[in-house]
Amino acid sequence: MTEKLHEFVEKLKEENAAWVTDVIAAFDEVTVIVPRESIVDVCWSLKSKHGFDMLADLCGADRGPEEEPRFEVNYHLFSTTHYSRLRLKVLLSEDEPKVPTVTTLWKTADWHERETYDLFGILFDGHPDLRRILLPSDFDGHALRKDYPLRGYEPYSMN
Amino acid sequence: MSTAVENIPSQFEVMDQSLESEMTLSMGPQHPSTHGVLRLDLRLDGELVVKAIPDIGYLHTGMEKLFEYKKYQQGIVITDRMDYLNPLGNNLAYVMAAEKLLGLEIPERAQVIRVLMCELQRIASHMVWLGTSALDLGAMSVFFFCFRQREKILNLIEAASGGRMTPSYFRIGGLMMDLPAGFDSRCKQFSADFPEALDTFDTLATGNTIWQSRTKGVGVIDKEEAINWGLTGPCLRGSGVELDLRKVNPYTGYETYDFDIPTETDGDVWSRYKVRMRELNESHKIVRQALERLKPGPIKADAPKVVLPDRDDMRKHMDSLIHHFLIVAEGFNVPAGEVYMPIEASKGELGVYMKSNGGPKPERVHFRGPSFVNLSALPVMSEGEMVADVVAIIGSLDIVLGEIDR
Numbered sequence: 001m002t003e004k005l006h007e008f009v010e011k012l013k014e015e016n017a018a019w020v021t022d023v024i025a026a027f028d029e030v031t032v033i034v035p036r037e038s039i040v041d042v043c044w045s046l047k048s049k050h051g052f053d054m055l056a057d058l059c060g061a062d063r064g065p066e067e068e069p070r071f072e073v074n075y076h077l078f079s080t081t082h083y084s085r086l087r088l089k090v091l092l093s094e095d096e097p098k099v100p101t102v103t104t105l106w107k108t109a110d111w112h113e114r115e116t117y118d119l120f121g122i123l124f125d126g127h128p129d130l131r132r133i134l135l136p137s138d139f140d141g142h143a144l145r146k147d148y149p150l151r152g153y154e155p156y157s158m159n
Numbered sequence: 160m161s162t163a164v165e166n167i168p169s170q171f172e173v174m175d176q177s178l179e180s181e182m183t184l185s186m187g188p189q190h191p192s193t194h195g196v197l198r199l200d201l202r203l204d205g206e207l208v209v210k211a212i213p214d215i216g217y218l219h220t221g222m223e224k225l226f227e228y229k230k231y232q233q234g235i236v237i238t239d240r241m242d243y244l245n246p247l248g249n250n251l252a253y254v255m256a257a258e259k260l261l262g263l264e265i266p267e268r269a270q271v272i273r274v275l276m277c278e279l280q281r282i283a284s285h286m287v288w289l290g291t292s293a294l295d296l297g298a299m300s301v302f303f304f305c306f307r308q309r310e311k312i313l314n315l316i317e318a319a320s321g322g323r324m325t326p327s328y329f330r331i332g333g334l335m336m337d338l339p340a341g342f343d344s345r346c347k348q349f350s351a352d353f354p355e356a357l358d359t360f361d362t363l364a365t366g367n368t369i370w371q372s373r374t375k376g377v378g379v380i381d382k383e384e385a386i387n388w389g390l391t392g393p394c395l396r397g398s399g400v401e402l403d404l405r406k407v408n409p410y411t412g413y414e415t416y417d418f419d420i421p422t423e424t425d426g427d428v429w430s431r432y433k434v435r436m437r438e439l440n441e442s443h444k445i446v447r448q449a450l451e452r453l454k455p456g457p458i459k460a461d462a463p464k465v466v467l468p469d470r471d472d473m474r475k476h477m478d479s480l481i482h483h484f485l486i487v488a489e490g491f492n493v494p495a496g497e498v499y500m501p502i503e504a505s506k507g508e509l510g511v512y513m514k515s516n517g518g519p520k521p522e523r524v525h526f527r528g529p530s531f532v533n534l535s536a537l538p539v540m541s542e543g544e545m546v547a548d549v550v551a552i553i554g555s556l557d558i559v560l561g562e563i564d565r
Contacts, residue, residue: 057527083407108389
């Protein structure tokens, strides 16, 4: 299973060596670390040339305030023709948590990116409607960041 | 509208021309046909939907945050409360993600029971979908027939796990406990009676001309759009994509069962209805096969540091007692790494992204809920339809807000 995924990674590297920073293979899954500025190009190439036509999931992760780079955005790509799964990962620093949107390629990214913005405060450049989705619009802070306390800063009231 | 109607009493105002401006209708969050606390902002031109904007988050309880503060085994009970119509599916996705990180081998009997319970749960989930979506379209009696069948399944789940809606039956490394005595005969009884119930549903709904005219050609989404919007499960198969993760990314031994993937090509509410109705049949087939495969054997993996020991062993062996204490008090360490574990839940692809930093608590758990993604495609399906059809489309998506808002 993973050999096939490594072939896709090799093809990506051939196309543009700058697209792939690192490749991690673990637990029968392949993760490709992609620089922030080329994520849209890599997604476009995988979607149009290598059959990864579905974005199964997009989620953020926080490694903790003392880590550098602090944030991760994970793209779980899936193919409805050869049924492979590939994970792309973009690493972001706390000072500039910004990544270009992939809503231009997959409409499903809309809500996933809004959720990631809502809970992590990661900004998606070019997103058509980047506002909070799960939490109220006047909510303070980003709840899934590691430095956000479990019970919040103060009791939230809906008034 | 014409002014052909005559003799209108003077107290009634007759609207002769179309509205100059759009009307905004806030549908929900307490609207019974939104299946939970979903609010839709509908921009209407008369009865036509110009724009539909779903507003979610009313049921957000911060579950993904809570996972990070709980040990791996404590997270299982949180998953029950996400898609509360398919809790065993959520349990399965969560425990399989942890098992993938731990590299556990699950014994044969536990695998068969997992398949059996998940398929029963899928039937129960589809029963709620059929009952409620029929209720939305005004067919009341279907609801009672569906809930009668669902009740039988919930009784079976309760017999096995002790919980009707929140079973938490699957544990990391196996099952909570073995099936109770007499379970398979009760299950066989259900399995023998179910085909008759399926016939009843066909008589009540499938052959009903009102049902057909309310669903055919409504809420159409084509194949390319469906993939682009990330639809999965019956919604995707209703648009003509033959994709079922039980076949293409098999887990828990699904590759050894004989079943088909029902597919329809029209992409409307009727297609999604037919796919789910045929899926009930396929799930029933898997239940029967799993019942035949139930052989005595262990139900927990051989991993004393992860799986709780038997009560009896704890009285006799010191090391079992120590392991029990350590698992309960401190939890078990899971190797660092990240996995994405997708399963075919009753509503579509349920994916669990789990990231471990090597400790007893996960660093990040993310649930890719099928309802969340399927609902995001509601605007594209409902724009240009009538208000009453929006209700039919929501019913056909089979959403559960507990999973969407998490």
